[in-house]
Amino acid sequence: xxxxxxxxxxPSVYCYRVIWALKLKGVKYEYVEEDLSNKSDHLLQYNPVHxxxxxxxxxxxPVAETSVILEYIEEIWPQNPLLPNDPFEKALARxxxxxxxxKSPAFFAFFRGVGEEQExxxxxxxxxxxxxxxxxxxEKKFFGGNKIGLVDLAFGWLSAWLxxxxxxxxxxxxxxxxxxxxxxxxxxxxxxxxIKENLPDRDEMLPYFKSLREKLIASATT
Amino acid sequence: xxEDSVKLLGYWVSPYSLKVKWALKLKGIQYQYVEEDLKNKSPMLLQYNPVYxxxxxLVHDDKPLAESLIILEYIDEVWKQNPLLPIDPYERAKARFWAKFADDKCVPALxxxxxxxxxxxxxxxxxARENLKILESGLEGKRFFGxxxxxxxxxxxxxxxxxxxxxxEIIGIKLIDAETMPLLDSxxxxxxxxxxxxxxxxxxxxxxxxxxxxxxxx
Numbered sequence: 001x002x003x004x005x006x007x008x009x010x011p012s013v014y015c016y017r018v019i020w021a022l023k024l025k026g027v028k029y030e031y032v033e034e035d036l037s038n039k040s041d042h043l044l045q046y047n048p049v050h051x052x053x054x055x056x057x058x059x060x061x062p063v064a065e066t067s068v069i070l071e072y073i074e075e076i077w078p079q080n081p082l083l084p085n086d087p088f089e090k091a092l093a094r095x096x097x098x099x100x101x102x103k104s105p106a107f108f109a110f111f112r113g114v115g116e117e118q119e120x121x122x123x124x125x126x127x128x129x130x131x132x133x134x135x136x137x138x139e140k141k142f143f144g145g146n147k148i149g150l151v152d153l154a155f156g157w158l159s160a161w162l163x164x165x166x167x168x169x170x171x172x173x174x175x176x177x178x179x180x181x182x183x184x185x186x187x188x189x190x191x192x193x194x195i196k197e198n199l200p201d202r203d204e205m206l207p208y209f210k211s212l213r214e215k216l217i218a219s220a221t222t
Numbered sequence: 223x224x225e226d227s228v229k230l231l232g233y234w235v236s237p238y239s240l241k242v243k244w245a246l247k248l249k250g251i252q253y254q255y256v257e258e259d260l261k262n263k264s265p266m267l268l269q270y271n272p273v274y275x276x277x278x279x280l281v282h283d284d285k286p287l288a289e290s291l292i293i294l295e296y297i298d299e300v301w302k303q304n305p306l307l308p309i310d311p312y313e314r315a316k317a318r319f320w321a322k323f324a325d326d327k328c329v330p331a332l333x334x335x336x337x338x339x340x341x342x343x344x345x346x347x348x349x350a351r352e353n354l355k356i357l358e359s360g361l362e363g364k365r366f367f368g369x370x371x372x373x374x375x376x377x378x379x380x381x382x383x384x385x386x387x388x389x390x391e392i393i394g395i396k397l398i399d400a401e402t403m404p405l406l407d408s409x410x411x412x413x414x415x416x417x418x419x420x421x422x423x424x425x426x427x428x429x430x431x432x433x434x435x436x437x438x439x440x
Contacts, residue, residue, distance in 0.1 A: 049323065049356055061312055068318045075311040091287050091296040098289055099273065135273060 004029040005057040007043055009036050011200040011208065013157040014066040015054040020153050021070055023194040025077045067097060070150055082150045093151050096136045096143060100154040103128050110173065111165050111209075112216035118171075125173050133182045141188055148192055158182065159190050164205045168213050228253035229281040231267055233260055234424050235432050237381035238290040239278035243422045244377050245294050249301045291321055291378060298374070306374040317374045320360040320367060324379035327353040332382065335397065336389045336433075337440045343393070350397050354386070358406035365412060376413055383410025384423070388430055392437050 006022070006029050008015030022029050034043050034053050046055045046062035056063045056072065063072050074083055084090050106128055109121035132155065137143055143151035158174075166172050174182060189195055230246065230253050232239025246253050258267055258277050270279045270286035279286050280293045282300070287293050298306040307314050331353055334346035357379070361367060367375035386397040387410075400407040413419060423429075 049359075058312075063312070063315045063319075065319055065322055068315050068322065071318060072311055072315040075314065087296055087299040088282070088285050088287070090299070091292050094292045094295065095287070095289055098292065131273060 003057075003059050005032060006030070007032045007034050007040075007046065007053050007055040007057070009034045009053045011161070011205055012053060013161055016198065016200070017066055017153045017156060018054045018056060018069050018073070019198055020148075020156065020195060021073050021082060021150075023198055024082065024148065025073065025080050027073070027077050067101070070153070074150070082144070082148070082153070084145070084149070093144070093149060096132075096151045097154040099132075099136070100151075107165075110171075111169060112213060112220065114217060118169075122171055122173065126178075129173060129179055129182065133179050137181055137185055139181070142185065148189065148195070152185075152189060156189065156195070159186050159195075160199045160202065160205070164202060164209050167206065168209045227283050229256060230254070231256045231258050231264075231270065231279040231281070232277050233258055235429055236277060237385060240381055240422060240424075241290050241377055242278045242280060242293050242297070244380075244419060245297045245306060247418045247422055248306070248372070248377070249297065249304050251297070251301055291325065294374065294377060306368075306377060308368075308373065316360070317367065320357065320375045321378035323353075323360070324357055324375070324382060328357055328379070328382055332386055332389060332397070335393060335395070336437065339440070343395075347393075347395050347397065350386070351399070351402075354382075354398060354406060355403055358403050358409075361405050361409060363405065366409065372413065372416065372419075376409075380410065380413040380419065384414055384429075386410075388433050391430075392434055 004022075004027065006015070006018055008018070008031060010033065019031075032042070034040060036053070039051060043053065043055065044051055046057055047053075047064040050064060052064070054064075054066060054069060056069045058072075058076070063069050070082070074081065083093055106121065106124050110118065110125045113121045136151065136155075140146075142148050143155060162174065166174075174186075177183075190199065228246070228251060230239065230242055232242070232255060234257060243255075256264075256266070258264060260277070263275060267277065267279065268275055270281060271277075271288045274288055276288065278290055278293060279288050280296070281287075282296075287296055294306060307317055328350065331346050331350035335343060335350050338346055360375070364370075366372050367379075372380070383398065383406075390397045398407055398410065414423075
Protein backbone atom coordinates (compact mmCIF):
# COMPACT_ATOMS: atom_id res chain seq x y z
CA UNK A 1 0.00 0.00 0.00
CA UNK A 2 1.34 3.41 -0.89
CA UNK A 3 1.82 5.57 2.13
CA UNK A 4 -1.14 7.92 1.88
CA UNK A 5 -2.71 9.97 4.61
CA UNK A 6 -5.59 12.45 4.55
CA UNK A 7 -5.89 15.02 7.31
CA UNK A 8 -9.50 16.14 7.50
CA UNK A 9 -12.22 17.47 9.76
CA UNK A 10 -15.85 16.41 9.85
CA PRO A 11 -18.11 17.62 8.20
CA SER A 12 -15.91 19.71 5.92
CA VAL A 13 -17.18 19.36 2.38
CA TYR A 14 -13.67 20.09 1.14
CA CYS A 15 -12.41 16.98 2.92
CA TYR A 16 -15.31 14.96 1.56
CA ARG A 17 -14.35 15.96 -1.98
CA VAL A 18 -10.94 14.40 -1.47
CA ILE A 19 -12.48 11.31 0.17
CA TRP A 20 -14.87 10.91 -2.78
CA ALA A 21 -12.04 11.22 -5.30
CA LEU A 22 -9.94 8.60 -3.50
CA LYS A 23 -12.92 6.24 -3.10
CA LEU A 24 -14.00 6.63 -6.72
CA LYS A 25 -10.48 5.67 -7.79
CA GLY A 26 -10.24 2.80 -5.32
CA VAL A 27 -7.22 4.30 -3.59
CA LYS A 28 -6.52 3.21 -0.01
CA TYR A 29 -5.55 5.84 2.53
CA GLU A 30 -5.36 6.50 6.23
CA TYR A 31 -7.78 9.14 7.50
CA VAL A 32 -6.74 11.41 10.34
CA GLU A 33 -9.47 13.51 11.98
CA GLU A 34 -8.18 16.91 13.01
CA ASP A 35 -9.54 18.99 15.86
CA LEU A 36 -9.57 22.44 14.27
CA SER A 37 -9.92 24.14 17.66
CA ASN A 38 -6.67 22.49 18.71
CA LYS A 39 -4.60 21.97 15.58
CA SER A 40 -2.08 19.17 15.71
CA ASP A 41 1.63 19.67 15.21
CA HIS A 42 1.31 17.49 12.14
CA LEU A 43 -1.25 19.77 10.54
CA LEU A 44 0.81 22.87 11.28
CA GLN A 45 3.89 21.16 9.90
CA TYR A 46 2.19 19.86 6.76
CA ASN A 47 0.27 23.05 5.97
CA PRO A 48 2.21 25.92 7.54
CA VAL A 49 0.87 28.45 5.02
CA HIS A 50 -2.88 27.99 5.55
CA UNK A 51 -3.02 25.69 8.62
CA UNK A 52 -6.19 24.16 7.17
CA UNK A 53 -7.64 20.84 6.13
CA UNK A 54 -7.73 18.94 3.88
CA UNK A 55 -4.08 18.02 3.51
CA UNK A 56 -3.04 14.94 1.55
CA UNK A 57 0.28 13.44 2.57
CA UNK A 58 1.81 11.08 0.02
CA UNK A 59 5.08 9.35 0.97
CA UNK A 60 5.54 12.06 3.60
CA UNK A 61 5.07 14.92 1.11
CA PRO A 62 2.11 17.20 1.86
CA VAL A 63 -0.28 18.68 -0.70
CA ALA A 64 -2.69 21.39 0.48
CA GLU A 65 -5.67 23.23 -1.09
CA THR A 66 -8.55 21.05 -2.25
CA SER A 67 -8.36 21.88 -5.97
CA VAL A 68 -4.60 21.27 -5.99
CA ILE A 69 -5.05 17.96 -4.11
CA LEU A 70 -7.70 16.78 -6.57
CA GLU A 71 -5.50 17.55 -9.59
CA TYR A 72 -2.64 15.69 -7.89
CA ILE A 73 -4.84 12.64 -7.21
CA GLU A 74 -6.03 12.69 -10.82
CA GLU A 75 -2.43 12.67 -12.07
CA ILE A 76 -1.04 10.01 -9.73
CA TRP A 77 -4.03 7.65 -10.00
CA PRO A 78 -5.40 7.96 -13.55
CA GLN A 79 -7.90 5.10 -13.21
CA ASN A 80 -11.54 6.17 -13.34
CA PRO A 81 -10.61 9.64 -14.62
CA LEU A 82 -12.43 12.55 -13.01
CA LEU A 83 -11.37 15.07 -15.62
CA PRO A 84 -12.07 14.85 -19.37
CA ASN A 85 -9.18 13.95 -21.67
CA ASP A 86 -9.84 16.71 -24.16
CA PRO A 87 -7.96 19.91 -23.11
CA PHE A 88 -10.91 22.20 -23.85
CA GLU A 89 -13.40 20.05 -21.93
CA LYS A 90 -10.86 19.78 -19.12
CA ALA A 91 -10.54 23.57 -19.02
CA LEU A 92 -14.34 23.89 -18.85
CA ALA A 93 -14.39 21.48 -15.90
CA ARG A 94 -11.75 23.61 -14.15
CA UNK A 95 -13.81 26.72 -14.94
CA UNK A 96 -16.85 25.33 -13.12
CA UNK A 97 -14.78 24.13 -10.19
CA UNK A 98 -13.38 27.66 -9.87
CA UNK A 99 -16.86 29.14 -10.27
CA UNK A 100 -18.04 27.09 -7.30
CA UNK A 101 -15.11 28.35 -5.26
CA UNK A 102 -15.60 31.99 -6.29
CA LYS A 103 -19.31 31.93 -5.49
CA SER A 104 -19.20 30.02 -2.20
CA PRO A 105 -19.14 33.29 -0.19
CA ALA A 106 -22.62 33.99 -1.58
CA PHE A 107 -23.94 30.70 -0.20
CA PHE A 108 -22.11 31.32 3.04
CA ALA A 109 -23.84 34.71 3.24
CA PHE A 110 -27.18 32.88 2.84
CA PHE A 111 -26.24 30.55 5.68
CA ARG A 112 -25.17 33.18 8.18
CA GLY A 113 -27.41 36.08 7.13
CA VAL A 114 -30.42 37.56 8.91
CA GLY A 115 -33.14 39.99 7.90
CA GLU A 116 -32.60 42.12 4.81
CA GLU A 117 -29.07 40.87 4.25
CA GLN A 118 -30.36 37.35 4.13
CA GLU A 119 -33.14 38.22 1.69
CA UNK A 120 -30.53 39.66 -0.61
CA UNK A 121 -28.26 36.63 -0.14
CA UNK A 122 -31.14 34.22 -0.80
CA UNK A 123 -31.98 35.99 -4.04
CA UNK A 124 -28.35 35.92 -5.16
CA UNK A 125 -27.92 32.26 -4.21
CA UNK A 126 -30.97 31.29 -6.26
CA UNK A 127 -29.63 33.22 -9.26
CA UNK A 128 -26.35 31.34 -8.93
CA UNK A 129 -28.16 28.00 -8.79
CA UNK A 130 -29.90 28.96 -12.04
CA UNK A 131 -26.56 29.71 -13.70
CA UNK A 132 -25.11 26.44 -12.40
CA UNK A 133 -28.12 24.51 -13.68
CA UNK A 134 -28.35 26.21 -17.07
CA UNK A 135 -24.71 26.70 -17.99
CA UNK A 136 -22.86 24.16 -15.85
CA UNK A 137 -25.11 21.14 -15.86
CA UNK A 138 -27.31 21.74 -18.89
CA GLU A 139 -28.95 18.54 -20.09
CA LYS A 140 -26.24 16.24 -18.78
CA LYS A 141 -26.85 13.59 -16.12
CA PHE A 142 -23.75 14.64 -14.23
CA PHE A 143 -21.60 17.76 -14.52
CA GLY A 144 -18.92 15.34 -15.73
CA GLY A 145 -21.20 13.94 -18.44
CA ASN A 146 -22.25 10.31 -18.10
CA LYS A 147 -20.34 9.78 -14.93
CA ILE A 148 -19.21 11.71 -11.88
CA GLY A 149 -16.25 14.05 -12.35
CA LEU A 150 -14.46 16.77 -10.44
CA VAL A 151 -17.20 19.32 -11.07
CA ASP A 152 -19.76 16.98 -9.50
CA LEU A 153 -17.47 16.72 -6.49
CA ALA A 154 -17.17 20.53 -6.40
CA PHE A 155 -20.96 20.90 -6.31
CA GLY A 156 -21.32 17.85 -4.06
CA TRP A 157 -22.28 20.05 -1.13
CA LEU A 158 -25.60 20.71 -2.89
CA SER A 159 -26.50 17.19 -1.84
CA ALA A 160 -26.32 16.44 1.87
CA TRP A 161 -25.09 19.84 3.08
CA LEU A 162 -27.60 22.16 1.41
CA UNK A 163 -30.64 20.37 2.89
CA UNK A 164 -29.21 20.79 6.36
CA UNK A 165 -28.34 24.43 5.77
CA UNK A 166 -31.85 25.09 4.45
CA UNK A 167 -33.41 23.47 7.50
CA UNK A 168 -31.24 25.42 9.93
CA UNK A 169 -31.85 28.73 8.14
CA UNK A 170 -35.54 27.97 7.61
CA UNK A 171 -35.45 28.94 3.92
CA UNK A 172 -35.42 26.62 0.93
CA UNK A 173 -33.09 27.58 -1.89
CA UNK A 174 -33.96 24.57 -4.02
CA UNK A 175 -37.74 24.59 -3.77
CA UNK A 176 -39.54 21.66 -5.39
CA UNK A 177 -39.54 21.94 -9.18
CA UNK A 178 -37.66 25.23 -9.27
CA UNK A 179 -34.42 23.52 -10.31
CA UNK A 180 -35.59 20.21 -11.84
CA UNK A 181 -32.28 19.31 -13.47
CA UNK A 182 -30.27 20.03 -10.33
CA UNK A 183 -32.76 17.98 -8.35
CA UNK A 184 -32.34 15.07 -10.77
CA UNK A 185 -28.57 15.45 -10.53
CA UNK A 186 -28.78 15.46 -6.73
CA UNK A 187 -30.63 12.15 -6.81
CA UNK A 188 -28.16 10.55 -9.24
CA UNK A 189 -25.19 11.86 -7.30
CA UNK A 190 -26.39 10.50 -3.96
CA UNK A 191 -27.25 7.14 -5.52
CA UNK A 192 -23.70 6.47 -6.63
CA UNK A 193 -22.45 3.70 -4.33
CA UNK A 194 -19.15 5.45 -3.49
CA ILE A 195 -20.91 8.71 -2.67
CA LYS A 196 -23.80 7.06 -0.79
CA GLU A 197 -21.39 5.31 1.58
CA ASN A 198 -19.49 8.53 2.17
CA LEU A 199 -21.97 11.22 3.09
CA PRO A 200 -22.11 12.84 6.53
CA ASP A 201 -25.06 11.84 8.67
CA ARG A 202 -27.91 14.36 8.51
CA ASP A 203 -28.88 13.94 12.16
CA GLU A 204 -25.32 14.63 13.21
CA MET A 205 -25.00 17.63 10.92
CA LEU A 206 -28.16 19.41 12.10
CA PRO A 207 -26.98 20.37 15.59
CA TYR A 208 -23.52 21.16 14.23
CA PHE A 209 -24.81 23.62 11.64
CA LYS A 210 -27.42 25.03 13.99
CA SER A 211 -24.71 25.88 16.50
CA LEU A 212 -22.45 27.23 13.74
CA ARG A 213 -25.14 29.59 12.45
CA GLU A 214 -25.79 30.85 15.97
CA LYS A 215 -22.09 31.54 16.49
CA LEU A 216 -21.80 33.34 13.16
CA ILE A 217 -24.83 35.53 13.86
CA ALA A 218 -23.53 36.34 17.35
CA SER A 219 -20.08 37.30 16.09
CA ALA A 220 -21.56 39.49 13.36
CA THR A 221 -23.49 41.60 15.84
CA THR A 222 -20.67 42.08 18.40
CA UNK B 223 -4.10 31.29 -41.25
CA UNK B 224 -2.66 30.07 -37.94
CA GLU B 225 -3.26 33.44 -36.28
CA ASP B 226 -6.99 33.26 -37.00
CA SER B 227 -7.42 30.22 -34.84
CA VAL B 228 -6.27 31.93 -31.62
CA LYS B 229 -7.82 35.13 -30.35
CA LEU B 230 -7.25 36.91 -27.04
CA LEU B 231 -9.76 39.40 -25.70
CA GLY B 232 -7.96 41.62 -23.22
CA TYR B 233 -7.53 45.03 -21.66
CA TRP B 234 -4.27 46.93 -21.90
CA VAL B 235 -3.77 47.54 -18.16
CA SER B 236 -5.11 44.19 -16.95
CA PRO B 237 -2.42 41.95 -15.44
CA TYR B 238 -4.76 39.01 -16.07
CA SER B 239 -4.69 39.44 -19.85
CA LEU B 240 -0.96 40.21 -19.58
CA LYS B 241 -0.35 36.75 -18.08
CA VAL B 242 -1.97 35.14 -21.11
CA LYS B 243 0.04 37.33 -23.51
CA TRP B 244 3.21 36.20 -21.76
CA ALA B 245 2.29 32.52 -22.06
CA LEU B 246 1.41 32.85 -25.73
CA LYS B 247 4.63 34.74 -26.45
CA LEU B 248 6.77 32.27 -24.48
CA LYS B 249 5.40 29.45 -26.60
CA GLY B 250 5.63 31.42 -29.84
CA ILE B 251 1.89 31.16 -30.54
CA GLN B 252 0.47 33.53 -33.14
CA TYR B 253 -2.78 35.13 -32.10
CA GLN B 254 -5.14 37.98 -32.81
CA TYR B 255 -5.43 40.46 -29.95
CA VAL B 256 -8.72 42.25 -29.37
CA GLU B 257 -8.70 45.22 -26.99
CA GLU B 258 -11.95 45.42 -25.04
CA ASP B 259 -13.47 48.62 -23.73
CA LEU B 260 -14.53 47.49 -20.27
CA LYS B 261 -16.94 50.43 -19.89
CA ASN B 262 -18.67 49.31 -23.05
CA LYS B 263 -18.28 45.56 -23.32
CA SER B 264 -18.57 44.14 -26.81
CA PRO B 265 -21.34 41.67 -27.77
CA MET B 266 -18.48 39.29 -28.59
CA LEU B 267 -17.15 39.38 -25.00
CA LEU B 268 -20.63 38.92 -23.55
CA GLN B 269 -21.20 35.99 -25.87
CA TYR B 270 -17.84 34.37 -25.12
CA ASN B 271 -17.97 34.86 -21.35
CA PRO B 272 -21.64 35.06 -20.34
CA VAL B 273 -20.98 33.87 -16.80
CA TYR B 274 -18.41 36.47 -15.70
CA UNK B 275 -18.44 38.95 -18.62
CA UNK B 276 -14.73 39.57 -18.00
CA UNK B 277 -11.43 39.51 -19.81
CA UNK B 278 -9.17 37.72 -20.54
CA UNK B 279 -10.95 35.31 -22.84
CA LEU B 280 -8.94 33.01 -25.04
CA VAL B 281 -10.78 31.80 -28.13
CA HIS B 282 -9.20 28.78 -29.84
CA ASP B 283 -10.91 27.46 -32.97
CA ASP B 284 -14.02 29.40 -31.94
CA LYS B 285 -14.10 27.82 -28.49
CA PRO B 286 -13.87 30.40 -25.70
CA LEU B 287 -12.16 29.96 -22.35
CA ALA B 288 -12.16 32.33 -19.40
CA GLU B 289 -10.19 32.70 -16.14
CA SER B 290 -6.48 33.40 -16.55
CA LEU B 291 -4.97 30.45 -14.64
CA ILE B 292 -7.29 28.04 -16.42
CA ILE B 293 -6.29 29.60 -19.74
CA LEU B 294 -2.60 29.17 -18.82
CA GLU B 295 -3.11 25.46 -18.08
CA TYR B 296 -4.99 25.03 -21.36
CA ILE B 297 -2.24 26.74 -23.34
CA ASP B 298 0.34 24.53 -21.62
CA GLU B 299 -1.57 21.38 -22.54
CA VAL B 300 -2.26 22.24 -26.16
CA TRP B 301 1.14 23.73 -27.04
CA LYS B 302 3.87 21.56 -25.53
CA GLN B 303 6.92 23.70 -26.37
CA ASN B 304 8.49 25.68 -23.50
CA PRO B 305 6.40 23.99 -20.83
CA LEU B 306 5.03 26.14 -18.02
CA LEU B 307 4.27 23.41 -15.51
CA PRO B 308 6.91 20.88 -14.42
CA ILE B 309 6.54 17.19 -15.30
CA ASP B 310 6.61 15.74 -11.79
CA PRO B 311 3.09 15.66 -10.23
CA TYR B 312 4.30 16.81 -6.82
CA GLU B 313 6.18 19.76 -8.34
CA ARG B 314 3.06 20.56 -10.40
CA ALA B 315 1.03 20.55 -7.19
CA LYS B 316 3.49 23.01 -5.63
CA ALA B 317 3.27 25.27 -8.69
CA ARG B 318 -0.54 25.25 -8.62
CA PHE B 319 -0.46 25.91 -4.88
CA TRP B 320 1.72 29.02 -5.20
CA ALA B 321 -0.13 30.42 -8.21
CA LYS B 322 -3.35 30.05 -6.22
CA PHE B 323 -1.77 31.59 -3.12
CA ALA B 324 -0.64 34.63 -5.10
CA ASP B 325 -4.13 35.12 -6.56
CA ASP B 326 -6.11 34.34 -3.40
CA LYS B 327 -3.92 36.00 -0.77
CA CYS B 328 -1.46 38.49 -2.27
CA VAL B 329 -3.70 40.15 -4.85
CA PRO B 330 -6.73 40.99 -2.65
CA ALA B 331 -4.44 42.50 0.00
CA LEU B 332 -2.71 44.54 -2.70
CA UNK B 333 -6.05 45.75 -4.05
CA UNK B 334 -7.22 46.68 -0.55
CA UNK B 335 -3.97 48.55 0.15
CA UNK B 336 -4.61 50.51 -3.04
CA UNK B 337 -8.29 51.25 -2.53
CA UNK B 338 -8.77 51.64 1.24
CA UNK B 339 -7.85 54.41 3.62
CA UNK B 340 -6.81 54.80 7.25
CA UNK B 341 -6.88 51.73 9.52
CA UNK B 342 -8.27 49.48 6.82
CA UNK B 343 -5.37 50.42 4.58
CA UNK B 344 -2.86 49.83 7.37
CA UNK B 345 -4.27 46.34 7.89
CA UNK B 346 -4.20 45.65 4.17
CA UNK B 347 -0.58 46.80 3.86
CA UNK B 348 0.42 44.55 6.76
CA UNK B 349 -1.42 41.60 5.21
CA ALA B 350 0.08 42.27 1.76
CA ARG B 351 3.60 42.33 3.19
CA GLU B 352 3.03 39.16 5.22
CA ASN B 353 1.62 37.29 2.26
CA LEU B 354 4.39 38.48 -0.04
CA LYS B 355 6.88 37.17 2.51
CA ILE B 356 5.11 33.81 2.48
CA LEU B 357 5.16 33.82 -1.33
CA GLU B 358 8.92 34.32 -1.10
CA SER B 359 9.22 31.01 0.77
CA GLY B 360 7.72 29.30 -2.28
CA LEU B 361 10.76 30.29 -4.29
CA GLU B 362 12.79 27.86 -2.16
CA GLY B 363 15.90 29.93 -2.84
CA LYS B 364 15.61 29.51 -6.62
CA ARG B 365 16.03 32.35 -9.05
CA PHE B 366 12.58 31.79 -10.55
CA PHE B 367 9.70 29.61 -9.37
CA GLY B 368 10.34 27.58 -12.53
CA UNK B 369 14.03 27.11 -11.58
CA UNK B 370 16.63 28.63 -13.86
CA UNK B 371 13.95 29.60 -16.38
CA UNK B 372 10.45 30.97 -15.87
CA UNK B 373 7.46 28.69 -15.45
CA UNK B 374 3.83 28.67 -14.40
CA UNK B 375 4.07 30.58 -11.13
CA UNK B 376 6.40 33.20 -12.61
CA UNK B 377 3.91 33.90 -15.40
CA UNK B 378 0.97 33.74 -12.99
CA UNK B 379 2.41 35.99 -10.28
CA UNK B 380 5.38 37.91 -11.70
CA UNK B 381 3.21 40.93 -12.54
CA UNK B 382 2.62 41.51 -8.84
CA UNK B 383 6.11 43.01 -8.49
CA UNK B 384 5.36 45.84 -10.89
CA UNK B 385 1.87 46.52 -9.55
CA UNK B 386 3.01 46.36 -5.91
CA UNK B 387 5.74 48.86 -6.65
CA UNK B 388 3.33 51.22 -8.38
CA UNK B 389 0.83 50.88 -5.56
CA UNK B 390 3.56 51.65 -3.04
CA GLU B 391 4.47 54.75 -4.97
CA ILE B 392 0.86 55.95 -5.22
CA ILE B 393 -0.14 55.31 -1.60
CA GLY B 394 3.24 56.37 -0.24
CA ILE B 395 3.85 53.10 1.62
CA LYS B 396 6.40 50.51 0.47
CA LEU B 397 4.94 47.05 -0.10
CA ILE B 398 8.00 45.22 -1.34
CA ASP B 399 10.97 45.56 0.89
CA ALA B 400 14.37 44.59 -0.47
CA GLU B 401 15.55 44.29 3.14
CA THR B 402 12.88 41.97 4.49
CA MET B 403 12.14 40.13 1.23
CA PRO B 404 15.43 40.11 -0.64
CA LEU B 405 14.72 36.97 -2.67
CA LEU B 406 11.26 38.11 -3.71
CA ASP B 407 12.61 41.52 -4.64
CA SER B 408 15.34 39.99 -6.86
CA UNK B 409 12.81 37.63 -8.37
CA UNK B 410 10.48 40.46 -9.37
CA UNK B 411 13.37 42.42 -10.84
CA UNK B 412 14.84 39.47 -12.73
CA UNK B 413 11.41 38.50 -14.05
CA UNK B 414 10.54 41.97 -15.31
CA UNK B 415 13.95 42.21 -17.06
CA UNK B 416 13.29 39.18 -19.28
CA UNK B 417 12.91 40.51 -22.86
CA UNK B 418 9.66 38.75 -23.73
CA UNK B 419 8.16 39.81 -20.43
CA UNK B 420 9.27 43.40 -20.88
CA UNK B 421 8.02 43.54 -24.49
CA UNK B 422 4.45 42.65 -23.53
CA UNK B 423 4.17 45.12 -20.63
CA UNK B 424 2.02 48.19 -21.18
CA UNK B 425 4.08 51.42 -21.33
CA UNK B 426 5.12 52.08 -17.72
CA UNK B 427 4.35 55.80 -17.69
CA UNK B 428 0.86 55.28 -19.17
CA UNK B 429 0.23 52.45 -16.73
CA UNK B 430 1.25 54.62 -13.78
CA UNK B 431 -0.95 57.48 -15.01
CA UNK B 432 -3.89 55.13 -15.37
CA UNK B 433 -3.41 53.74 -11.84
CA UNK B 434 -2.99 57.22 -10.35
CA UNK B 435 -6.24 58.30 -11.97
CA UNK B 436 -7.98 55.15 -10.74
CA UNK B 437 -6.73 55.87 -7.23
CA UNK B 438 -8.37 59.30 -7.15
CA UNK B 439 -11.75 57.57 -7.49
CA UNK B 440 -11.35 55.90 -4.07
